[in-house]
Amino acid sequence: MARLAAQTAEELKSENEALETARDSGRPPLLEDPLVTRVSVTMAILAVAGVILGSIESMQSAAAANAASQALIYQNRATDAWSALDARMVRQALDRGRDAQARFNDKDDAALAAHARAQENLSLASLREAERRGARHEILTWAVMLVQIAIAVATISIIARPRRWPWRAAIVLGGAGALLGLGGWLA
Numbered sequence: 001m002a003r004l005a006a007q008t009a010e011e012l013k014s015e016n017e018a019l020e021t022a023r024d025s026g027r028p029p030l031l032e033d034p035l036v037t038r039v040s041v042t043m044a045i046l047a048v049a050g051v052i053l054g055s056i057e058s059m060q061s062a063a064a065a066n067a068a069s070q071a072l073i074y075q076n077r078a079t080d081a082w083s084a085l086d087a088r089m090v091r092q093a094l095d096r097g098r099d100a101q102a103r104f105n106d107k108d109d110a111a112l113a114a115h116a117r118a119q120e121n122l123s124l125a126s127l128r129e130a131e132r133r134g135a136r137h138e139i140l141t142w143a144v145m146l147v148q149i150a151i152a153v154a155t156i157s158i159i160a161r162p163r164r165w166p167w168r169a170a171i172v173l174g175g176a177g178a179l180l181g182l183g184g185w186l187a
Helices: 002-024 034-098 106-159 165-186
Strands: none
Touching: 034 106, 034 165, 106 165
């Protein structure tokens, strides 16, 4: 018990010495330093921007996956329609061979072919949408990365006080990430 008390007293003494040394260094205490306040506000803004960009990025990724899945569904429907048309034509050819007077409905065949073409067009449109969303996702990934790097660089400016260049670099990186994210969202 006495050993724990001595260790605690020693830790408090070293902390008090560190505070006195900081006061004597001529630098303002951490919480009173206006640079630290500015950097902290910048980091908070960058963190919110990163969360927003990350959410948009996730939504674009999910939308790209959904569009690709929808394209597969449409393509399967088109394949089914073409298969049905092929089966009908084979059946008609066999029926013609058995019954020379069998009547065939070309109108139904045309409707089935039109349905198959429409499903193929929907599939292609969904694939284009998936590609567009995938490209957005990639741009937004880079934007989120820039904002995260900006937060890390802003942290360096607190450690490297009174140098301001890391804070300014963080603002530039964060702004570039925000602009890239805006461009990716609008693309």
